[in-house]
Amino acid sequence: MAYAEVAMTDTDETQTAVDASKLPIYVDCVTKQYLGGAFTAIDNVTCAMEENQITAIIGPSGCGKTTLLRQIAGLEYPSYGRILRDGEVIHGPGPDRGMVFQTYTAFPWLTTLQNAEYAMKINGVPAAERRERAMEHLRLVHLDGFKDYYPNSLSGGMRQRVAIARALGQDPRVLLMDEPFGALDAQVRWEMEELTVEIEERTRKTIILVTHDIQQAIYVADRIIFLTRNPGRIKADMKLEFKEGRRFLKKEELITHPGYAETEAQLYGMMREEIEKIRGGE
Amino acid sequence: MSDTVVSGPALAGREVRHEDGPRGAPFTPPKQGFLALKSHYSRKTLGTLALLGALSLFLAWEIGAHSVPEAKEKFFPAVEQVLAALFQLFAEKEFIYDVGMSCLRIYLAYIVAMSVALPLAIGMGSFENLRATLNPTLSALRYLPAASFIPLLLVWFGPTDTSKVLLLFLGVVWFLVAGMLADVRSVSHELVESALTMGARRKTVVFNVILPAAGPQLMTSARDLTAVAWTYLVIAEVIGAQSGIGAVMMRAGRFLNVDVIIAGILTIGILGVLTDTVFRLGHRMLFPWAR
Ligand SMILES: Nc1ncnc2c1ncn2[C@@H]1O[C@H](COP(=O)(O)OP(=O)(O)OP(=O)(O)O)[C@@H](O)[C@H]1O
Ligand SMILES: [Mg+2]
Numbered sequence: 001m002a003y004a005e006v007a008m009t010d011t012d013e014t015q016t017a018v019d020a021s022k023l024p025i026y027v028d029c030v031t032k033q034y035l036g037g038a039f040t041a042i043d044n045v046t047c048a049m050e051e052n053q054i055t056a057i058i059g060p061s062g063c064g065k066t067t068l069l070r071q072i073a074g075l076e077y078p079s080y081g082r083i084l085r086d087g088e089v090i091h092g093p094g095p096d097r098g099m100v101f102q103t104y105t106a107f108p109w110l111t112t113l114q115n116a117e118y119a120m121k122i123n124g125v126p127a128a129e130r131r132e133r134a135m136e137h138l139r140l141v142h143l144d145g146f147k148d149y150y151p152n153s154l155s156g157g158m159r160q161r162v163a164i165a166r167a168l169g170q171d172p173r174v175l176l177m178d179e180p181f182g183a184l185d186a187q188v189r190w191e192m193e194e195l196t197v198e199i200e201e202r203t204r205k206t207i208i209l210v211t212h213d214i215q216q217a218i219y220v221a222d223r224i225i226f227l228t229r230n231p232g233r234i235k236a237d238m239k240l241e242f243k244e245g246r247r248f249l250k251k252e253e254l255i256t257h258p259g260y261a262e263t264e265a266q267l268y269g270m271m272r273e274e275i276e277k278i279r280g281g282e
Numbered sequence: 283m284s285d286t287v288v289s290g291p292a293l294a295g296r297e298v299r300h301e302d303g304p305r306g307a308p309f310t311p312p313k314q315g316f317l318a319l320k321s322h323y324s325r326k327t328l329g330t331l332a333l334l335g336a337l338s339l340f341l342a343w344e345i346g347a348h349s350v351p352e353a354k355e356k357f358f359p360a361v362e363q364v365l366a367a368l369f370q371l372f373a374e375k376e377f378i379y380d381v382g383m384s385c386l387r388i389y390l391a392y393i394v395a396m397s398v399a400l401p402l403a404i405g406m407g408s409f410e411n412l413r414a415t416l417n418p419t420l421s422a423l424r425y426l427p428a429a430s431f432i433p434l435l436l437v438w439f440g441p442t443d444t445s446k447v448l449l450l451f452l453g454v455v456w457f458l459v460a461g462m463l464a465d466v467r468s469v470s471h472e473l474v475e476s477a478l479t480m481g482a483r484r485k486t487v488v489f490n491v492i493l494p495a496a497g498p499q500l501m502t503s504a505r506d507l508t509a510v511a512w513t514y515l516v517i518a519e520v521i522g523a524q525s526g527i528g529a530v531m532m533r534a535g536r537f538l539n540v541d542v543i544i545a546g547i548l549t550i551g552i553l554g555v556l557t558d559t560v561f562r563l564g565h566r567m568l569f570p571w572a573r
Contacts, residue, residue: 095481097479098480105476107495108495109571122477122481123480151571176479
């Protein structure tokens with residue numbers, strides 16, 4: 001099998017060479033329960049995310065992807081276990097972890113440029129410097145020509161790019177994205193996927209991308225964590241070996257790459273297994 | 283004739299050239315009736331329609347006034363009689379002073395009510411604990427009719443301006459709180475959370491995210507309640523006032539000067555529309571980003 005059944009145990013290198021608890025993100029035996037313990041959304045999940053790596057979290061709807069990501073962001077707390085950021089326990093949200101939401105969260109009362117500057121402004125970056133860096137980020141997301149527009153006069157894809165530029169402004173160690181392109185149509189989504197790869201190539205951040213979309217996960221990510229539903233556990237933690245450590249700036253280049261079709265089929269198979277399990281259980 | 287464009291299967295696979303071909307005739311859209319669904323009319327048309335609507339009210343009034351028997355004419359004056367009375371009020375009775383007094387009372391009460399309601403709404407909308415503590419009590423206050431405070435206010439303050447402004451204040455403040463609280467609470471949770479993930483502190487979130495996000499809605503709520511304030515103004519001035527539009531109307535009533543009474547009603551209507559317009563313009567200037 002190309003993927004391990006249990007996280008972090010397949011490759012010797014993760015066990016011996018790297019101390020996982022010192023990585024940018026280390027999810028340490030996290031369980032998240034709701035309804036006073038009656039419902040377990042995340043069940044004893046352990047995993048770590050490395051620098052300069054895009055990790056996609058996929059799984060059937062309701063498996064706890066958002067729950068896991070929000071705990072990393074510090075917007076919710078684990079019931080058991082803990083999450084470390086570079087060895088420090090996370091006790092709440094902070095500018096070291098930027099987040100892009102599925103809904104449009106660009107501040108409607110600020111222009112594109114003011115949005116891109118916002119995180120720097122509240123964190124005390126001097127005006128001249130933040131203007132310069134904001135413009136740099138707007139160029140990266142191809143919005144420099146729209147710097148004086150308000151979000152209400154931008155398209156959905158453009159608003160999401162404002163949100164990405166704004167998150168880059170806080171220069172986060174980790175960039176969290178919860179189905180950031182879910183509300184966009186296929187062509188815009190495709191552009192945004194390529195943009196995400198480009199951003200990673202330029203900034204080398206730790207990116208965690210939650211998605212429903214198998215093709216998106218394979219194209220954007222370097223590694224895929226597959227969660228099962230009810231309870232949410234790691235079904236598979238696969239490094240996308242067939243990419244040979246490369247990232248592709250154009251999606252069609254990857255799709256024709258040998259090994260792509262097999263990986264896709266494998267992930268669809270896993271998704272099918274989960275769906276059938278849910279049906280059987282209900 | 284390679285320039286001519288023909289339709290049909292004969293063209294399949296061949297290049298279709300539009301730019302050199304014959305132009306289509308001007309298209310005539312189907313005629314629309316008065317009650318067409320989803321139509322877009324020019325500002326001019328819409329303005330004309332609004333004017334027509336207003337004029338037809340005055341026309342109905344005029345017809346009504348002229349169809350009452352002569353003996354009862356005094357009780358139903360025609361438009362021109364009311365306008366004459368209004369002119370006389372301003373020219374001879376220093377009506378502008380009364381209008382000024384009424385405006386002063388209403389705007390003073392409104393500003394006080396806003397400065398109580400806005401902090402309460404923002405505090406309760408941002409902090410669950412504050413809301414749990416205060417909101418049940420404040421909601422109950424809304425069910426106490428402001429008019430029922432009139433005897434109390436008269437005992438405490440007499441027929442003074444203080445009691446009038448307080449009555450106006452009581453008439454709007456709890457409704458302002460309720461409306462504005464709903465506005466603050468409808469601010470999207472993700473906006474707040476994204477500010478938190480950027481490292482925003484509590485003060486920044488409240489004043490820099492929640493307040494501007496709720497801004498346009500807050501202003502609309504404030505505007506909607508000015509109409510209620512005018513209602514209480516007349517009640518306040520009808521009971522023992524020397525000055526103000528309501529007092530003038532009340533005095534006219536004693537002498538059966540119906541034309542003056544209607545002139546007063548008309549004045550209040552005009553002032554209401556003016557206030558509304560000022561709010562609208564302010565909204566557009568303060569929140570250019572809100573559509
Ligand atoms: N505040 C809450 N109270 C109770 N149950 C919750 C709460 N938040 C999430 N859940 C439950 O936890 C489970 C995981 O939810 P989560 O939103 O993380 O799923 P997801 O994987 O992101 O799903 P989707 O792909 O549909 O977004 C769901 O069954 C959900 O009903
Ligand atoms: Mg989700």
